[in-house]
Amino acid sequence: MSIGKSSIKVIGLCVAAVIVAVGYFLPESEGLTHEGILSIAILVGCVLLWICESLPMGVAGLLALVAGPLLGLVPIASAFTGFGTTTFIFAVAVFGLTAIVMKSDLATRITKVMVSWSGASSNKLILAFMAATALLSTVMNDSAVLVLFLGFAYIVLGSAKHTIGKSRLAKSLFIGIAFAAFIGGGITPAGSSLNVLVIGMIEQATGNTVPFLSWMVACGPVCIVMIPICWFAIIKILKPEPIDESALVDLNEKAAALGKKLSLEEKKTLVFLIGMPVLWIVGTWVPLLNVTTVCIIGLAAMTAPGIGVLTFDEFQKSVPWTICIMIGAVLSLGGMVSATGGVMYLANLFLNTGVTSLGVFGSLLVIFLVIYFAHTLIPIGPAFAALFTPPLMAFCIASGVSPAVPGMVLAIILSGSLLVPFNPGMALAYRDNCFTPLDLFKTGIIPALIFLVLLSAWVPFASNLLQIAM
Secondary structure, three states: OOOOHHHHHHHHHHHHHHHHHHHHHOOOEOOEOHHHHHHHHHHHHHHHHHHHOOOOHHHHHHHHHHHHHHOOOOOHHHOOHHHHOHHHHHHHHOHHHHHHHHHOOHHHHHHHHHHHHHOOOHHHHHHHHHHHHHHHHOOOOHHHHHHHHHHHHHHHHHHOOOOOOOOHHHHHHHHHHHHHHHHHOOOOHHHOHHHHHHHHHHHHHHOOOOOHHHHHHHHHHHHHHHHHHHHHHHHHHOOOOOOOHHHHHHHHHHHHHOOOOOOHHHHHHHHHHHHHHHHHHHOOOOHHHOHHHHHHHHHHHHHOOOOOOOOHHHHHHHOOHHHHHHHHHHHHHHHHHHHOOHHHHHHHHHHOOOHHHOOHHHHHHHHHHHHHHHHHHOOOHHHHHHHHHHHHHHHHHHOOOOOHHHHHHHHHHOOOOOOOOOOHHHHOOOOOOOOOHHHHHHHHHHHHHHHHHHHHHHHHHHHHHHOOOO
16 A cells, blocks of 8 residues: 555654654763764754655754754754855855846847757757756856756746646756756866865865866866766656747747847846856955855845846845755754764764775775765765865875875765755755656766766876876
């Protein structure tokens, strides 16, 4: 007898409560305090609520945060720290760029270019979106690119009269864009803030930097190969419907009616669309121009008198607040687990299992696999990078492998998960009930495993060949 969806929701709620209760009554163990045990229990309980969809995702996250103060784990004032992070502020502010692009005719022009290449082939359309997303993500923040191309996808889906939540093409586009954004960010050092972080750690530990081109040779080939691999998995598993060519006539006519000259509003929008990514790239070398600062200044400029490409009402309507609340909750939960020693305990427990005795490839593959799946549930990339990079660098040096390897690979695999929508990056694509957690997991599991195997094999080889940080 099959279990109904409402029954699964109730079961998830009950099991989550039991997990938290067990964590509350368990005494401290060697190397892990009672607070650490309880924080991990709350996190696992919250993830279960998300998987079973027992409560709306934002509500479940907020409930988990309240559980901390209620059970004496943390003061109420520090339970919601994730909502004050630059990541959360960026996740909200970046939708300003998407809003102005989507309200201008520039979005129609850009979308028309991709549709002209793909025609009525949904498979080619998905590949076009993924390739363009990955390319832009090499020099622009992953989340910003993801949100931008989701906006373009809405235009195509609307023109093709595909209903989001029912359309397999919509699922394929949303998941494909997210995959491409994360993977593309690993091609260059400028593709992600985590890339910059690990380069700094490598410099601090070895006195040597990782040149821009060396990073591209060591990491770029694997990331580039992964785009068609992910695309193939998406079209074979999700099986997107074909596009009715007549349904795109309206889009083609709209684009043709715009003419070749850009309107004043389009020119203003283009300044932001080009200018903000340029400032994000410059921010690689000028810390003051971090992605959040540029986003907020850009948002202010968009709404300023004389420019006026966006009103605040338009902005707040473009922000998916449920997803943003979930991102803040995830960051807060991750910080809670880290602050109570849970992450440090799990890292030490794992590295002391003898995993480093499996040979260079075997050891790195197993370690990266475990870190990847752990980060899927505890999405605090910088914390994982800080915890695992130093001991793994020592392991690589002792094994005759470039000490830059663990930092570069960790920066790539910690940028986002291909398995669940709870990771802050993937959460941005998890909107309008476009796809389910199961859709994402079954599509992403094989590409994720292939990605980890290729990174574990190629990056050490290429890094040694180039003598990076050696």
